[in-house]
Amino acid sequence: MNAPDPTGAHTGAHAGAGVGPGGLAVLHGPALGALPVDTLPRALRRAARTPHGMLLLDAQGRPAARSYAALHEDALRALAALNAAEVPPGARVVVQTEHSGDLLTAFWACVLGGMVPLPVAHDGGRAALVEAADAVGQGWLLGDTVHEPPPSLRRLGPVHGLAGHGRARPAPVSADALALLSLTSGSGGRPKAVALTHRQILSRAHATALARGLDSTTRSLNWMPLHHISGIVMFHVRDVFLGCHQVHADTAWVRADPLRWLDVAEAERIDTTWAPNHAFALLVEALERGRGAGRSWDLSRLRYLMNGGQAVKDRTARRFVAALAPHGLPPACVHPGWGMPETASGVVDSVFTCGEGPPRRHVPVGVPHPGVSVRVVDEDERPLAAGTVGRLQVRGAPVADTYLQGGSLSPVPRSGDGWLVTDDLAFVAGGELTVTGRADGLIEVDGAFFHGHEIEEAVEELPCVRPSFTVACAGADSAGADSAGADSAGGGGVAVFFCPRPGVPPRQAEAAVREQVGLRFGAGHVHAEALAEHELPRTATGKLRRSVLTARLLSARERGHRERKA
Template sequence: MGSPQTTGRQPAAEVSLLAGAPLPEPGPANLAEALHQAARRRSDPAICHIDGSGNESWSSYGELLDEASRVLGGVRRAGVRPGERVLLRLGRERELLAAFWACVLGGFVPVPVASQGGPGPLEAAWHTLHRPWIITDTVTGTLLPGPAEGPRAHWIGPVDALGGGPAGPADTAPTPGAGHDVAVLVLTAGSTGAPKAVMLSHENVLSRSAGTILANGVGERCVTLNWMPLDHVSGLVMFHVRDVVAAATQIHADKEWVLADPLRWLDVMDRHRVNIAWAANSAFDLVSSRVEAEPGRRWDLSCVAYVMNGGAPVKARTIRRFVANLAPYGLAATVIRPGWGMSETSSGVVDHRLDARLLDEDARYVPVGVPHPGVAVRVVDEDDRVLPTGSLGHLQVSGPTVSRGYAGAEELTRHAFTADGWFRTGDMAFVEDGALTVTGSVDDLIRQGGLLCHGHEIELLVGELDGIAASSVVACTVEGGGLAVFCALADGTDTGAAVRRVRAAVGARFGLAVDHVVPLDPADIPRTPTGKPKRARLRALLRGVRTDMQLIHHHHALDATTTADAVRELADRQEIVDALHRFALGRDLKDPALFRSAFTPDAEFDFRPVGVRIGLEFPPMHGVDTIAAHVLAPDVDLDTSHTVTNCRVRHDGDEAGLTALVEAQHLPGADHSRHLLLKNVYDVDLVRDDRRWLMRRVRVANLWFTGDPQVILGR
């Protein structure tokens, strides 16, 4: 398919408007009824969680209902009332589902929060949503700020305590909402903007589930595979809730476990005879590269009927390559279905059925298809007038799957809808040959004079150049209107030559001038859970580099003299500080692997100055094994929380120094009425280990303390 027309008019009858088939009544009146129906329809194990070690645990819909009913009782006893919001930050996905459905059963409004990283996102959501209740694990709960009206005062406990264990009493008197009542708030920042809380009602979620079940033949006999976190709309609504409504068998694999070896995705498909799956464009490329490197595997993928390709721009070359690589294993050429959706539409609502063998490998865009039953889309101009087919314009959507707006953001909600009730998606698109093609977001659009293209088009081009790491490229406009290309260079690549190749290729293909080429490590490119780059963060990074470089001659903020060097140095500084954070979080989570990842094998840890200050004696520790054995001693029942602040980095090649303040709170595990609170100064020497930094020597001194020093010994 070629580029859309931007000029010329067509007959009025050929307008850019597509409507799905009529949507029958979704069936269940609310989500709670959908779970009850699934439990009645199936008693066998139908929900599988694959954890970060590859271990599988199975449960039935009845067991999920029972677990949720027990948690519901605990939430009610904590004083939560119907309609009130509850933040859910839970790393164990089975616990997350129990808490989510407990909220649904009780008529509370669950708000899933990403479980990666520290409690910062949880605190930000708490303030944004005006002090909701919180369900999270014990370690995270104790890390929350603790004033009388702060987040910790609204923490009602971990899931196991609320549910009372396997023998806890079940609350069998649900009071769920229905229809237009808000069923869940979805936090989304996308790739460009600030976090927003999307309100999804029971009608929204059930209509979306019913539509995709009809459009894609999802049923009780289907086996589905998802590896998006269940705190994301794609994992929770697009897969889990849809499969509850369909009473399908659903498998949820840990995302990092899959990404550590993308062929595990195919292993699970083969082992469990998966029919329906999902992946973003970048994941298809990862799998293809691994299959090409390891031929001769023994999969039977003839069971796969439908793999949605969404969450990021779809590339014809990627689809053709994936299907060609997996055809010898029985994968049909028609299983990949590009699609489109967003949090505000309750996830994917447009699908396209195609034969990958017929795609033009050099096609600029791939259609995403036709709307699900009940959904309509249109493409309009700047004044919301529907355009002729083939014309590039703004994509709008309507139907029962569309959210009514954003919680606590009336002005944002008002601007999101047209006068006649259509939702402004922020994407550019065109309609041609009866199918919708989404070219990219408005914020991704790059204009220079009369020329325009999307950043993802530049990213595809640059990613194919010699010396550029595939799937590492991000292109966007930056402050002042210039074009920046962020990318990772392959080992041994000459930076100057790579910069020249990037500028020449973009100029030749699109006629655009590249103002900045910024080499970055792939790990330093921020992305959304679906793999889309967070361009706003990269713009801020480049703006920060410029500011720091302006200070070089006066304040020596950085040693770098070029943008690329400054970005690398900033990334190093972030990794240097991260080593201390890994130590602190590893101690708080009692996670030996995370804790040990902060140290060199021969590290030294000197806590003696603190001992002198608090009247105890601590010998110096040598070697990471000794340090871990003492600090994480299994016979010392101690809950801790560490807060790292005021970091100062000294950086010289492959060695670095770090000074920081660390506030450490210690509580006996069995008696939180006693404590020891330390304000310490950490003086750390570090060495580079490939992309990360490791602590080689740590010396800790104390500024002040309160409480009982014997607590630190577990007494």
Template sequence: MSSEASKMDKLSDDNMGTSVRAMSNGGLLKISADAPKTLAETLQRAAKQYSQQGITYIDLDGSESTQYYENLLQEAQQILSGLRKLGFKPQDKVIFQLERNQDFIAAFWGCILGGFVPVPISIAPTYELPNSTIIKLKNTWQMLGKPLILAGAKLAYGLRSLSELLKLESFQVQVIDDLRQCEPDTHWHPSQPDDLAILLLTSGSTGIPKAVMQSHRALLSRSSATAQMNKFTSDDISVNWFPLEHVVGLAMFHIRDVYLGCQQIHAPKELVLQQPLRWLDWIDRYQATITWAPNFAYGLINERAEELNQRNWNLSSMRFIINGGEAIVAKQARTFLKLLEPFGLSPNTMYPAWGMSEVCSGINFNHKFSLDSSTDKDSFVSVGKPVPGVSLRIANENMEVISEGEIGLLQVKGLIVTSGYYQNYEANQEAFTKDGWFNTGDLAFIKDGCLTITGRQTDIIIVNGINYYSHEIEAVVEELPGIAASYTAACPVFDKNG
């Protein structure tokens, strides 16, 4: 395992004499004149032009149901009507505690039609004992001025009793099923492209989450840009099993797919974590063309190599597997592709990617990753070039752009970048440079216009004066017998001498 310093020296040596600035641009974003300018217009277009397309929901019990986009619009108008009867006005916040995907999606679009701002928060493992998710919920609720919490019937009781546990005044909890009884309201709020559309929560250093503000323009620009770069169309079929409160599940998949008007399948993550091969069962059953997973999921499949002989999948329909969300380990990705090649999966179908909530999810995609272009020993995997309309640069601690091949701070600019963190002046001052670039907090380098993430600023572990990346240590540990993939974490521990 090499140190950060030696890697940086080698990369810099390779670049000596060129003095190419570490910048990359995705080119012009082409948006047609009749493209939707707000999320409400996006759903309306899907309902009119792609009325026979929609969403397939897979429930925890394995049952499936399909909802066409025109039916989703109808249900969203019922939710809108119910929220207005509760006194909601445009830009009012609504906290989501919605376990079922069909509840989440209907509520999301009901909020969008009314100009209300959804604030998704993950479901707690229990509401009877304090835990980190409950603390996040409490802090967010207080930060936003104690807004209504929209929940499924199953969680509503636990949420109402939670206020006693936390010694708070009662949460205002509304069961979503009650809103479905209302007559549809077809008088939507005329949102503008730069209006706040959603708040996406990220971790805060003080325990109070930072709320990422994303507009209609930002979310639709990312959808359009990724479609332009990756040639996604209404003919695609996607499979997502990550929670919709996660930016990938919501923005990179659901919103993009409504924008495209394509068929989309959503399943609970629990089904895949219990039996990882279900993910591939769905790709085969629906002949899906697009899916995604973070690195750990490929490890879960690889661990079950012996079980693959019992399957007779046809995975030839799959053309775009996004690998992102955490550090990408080349060996895991390559093993996955090798194992599934006999089932018709192309060895060129994986696209390492990078993104974050602050840029509406994935904005970088590596179109050159394959078994031929990589090795199991690669320390880093490139995440390629940015989508149209996005610019990247690598800077030093003085905010000066450095040379290609040198490791520094990754900064981003474009329509997809957040306007800031909600009511958080200090975080916003740290997040943006004086010339308008967003500081991602990631360390990276650019080579030939392609981005490679090397870690977070906080992900470096120093041992005897040598810098190591956490994901490198974790990858080596996972090679040991008896160690389960995705269950390792490397962090510094200080002895009594510091």
């Protein structure tokens, strides 16, 4: 595979971070030290003694304030109802509700009772329940879902119905007991859940607080779903740990008008927030198309604006910083980062700097947080030299030990010497980690290798293409190329699905995309397909689901073969 040019990496490591000996691709975060509290119940009780809490904005943007003391009290009352229903400590409880406040009550009721919650998407319907049941085996279902649960889940009813049983006493829990389950998907596609302990979750919270100077004066904003690891752990639990003011806005409400992200940030005096790269692109597009005309925001308080969860694109980040500079956005507030559910969310980050010249192919994601180490290895799991692309591995205090699948715990994949094996490719240069993309996302074009997000970025430079609605994947063989040089469904080395801008004829846009990919990457066969926005499926955090569109491509190819045989 072609190694990326590492010369675009920049420095800015946390004090105390270390690089492996002999120029090897190994980075160590500083020491973590002792945790101020080592279980989630202790963190909530500590937060309940502060005057702070949270603000929840619903699907219409309506606010509901709630102190940590009220959250603690509500959770204890809900726990009393769970105890009355004879849900035992250690039970696996699937939570599915459309109300953020109810989800948090249920989450903390389970945590205080020594039960292990698994939040799932409300809009995932029964399919989400089936996935959850496949992961947990025998369990309980709590929430307002109208869907019939699988037989292995015992229904408890809606969260707001957990009343009238008084106030329970918390169950004793240890730091190394399981505290949360978070769904992911295995390489074979069978649902599994990352199993995180109290210590792992709080180690991640403590580490990011140390790395970025977060404390009880922090004011944070999250608008990703609370059932997702980023919403519940990276923000909510971290902020309970800090005892700071936190705001959670409904995802669809913000996505319908990305400028609401700025509205809430200004109104709530936010200094810490985050979003995946595609959200940065949507906001910039809204500004460039005049939706913010006549409006102004004071963004001078923002100092920790994380960009993670998907590939960070240099061009998008530069445009974001430039577009919001007139509104007081500090130039060093954007922080590219990396993490995964198995690391209790983000554990590596950096400070984005707008370099001169053409956009970098890859943006560094920085150095490990305290208590975390990363390395890049070859096929024999030996650390590579700095600047060489290989497989990323991670170890440290926040790293999960087990998955729950089919009701049984199984170990996460580890190297012979104990490092978590990831599916990401990366390199180390300039004392920082750069993640280039997933190993299964490489696309070969005439002997050269590119990640899908690189092709997507080039496509979205076209004025006829809407940003953040493009998916590139490997095409099938080139035998299906039609006489015009464009591929029939499924043929070709590269396939691109995208959303054209309003008013642009789809066939015209497809021709422009084929030309762009051919010129930029040397692809002789490009299958370009214009789709409507609703035909491009997304994950909970808004990432486009490449696997679904790849399956669509293969299905179209097989259908074409059958038709030709007929």
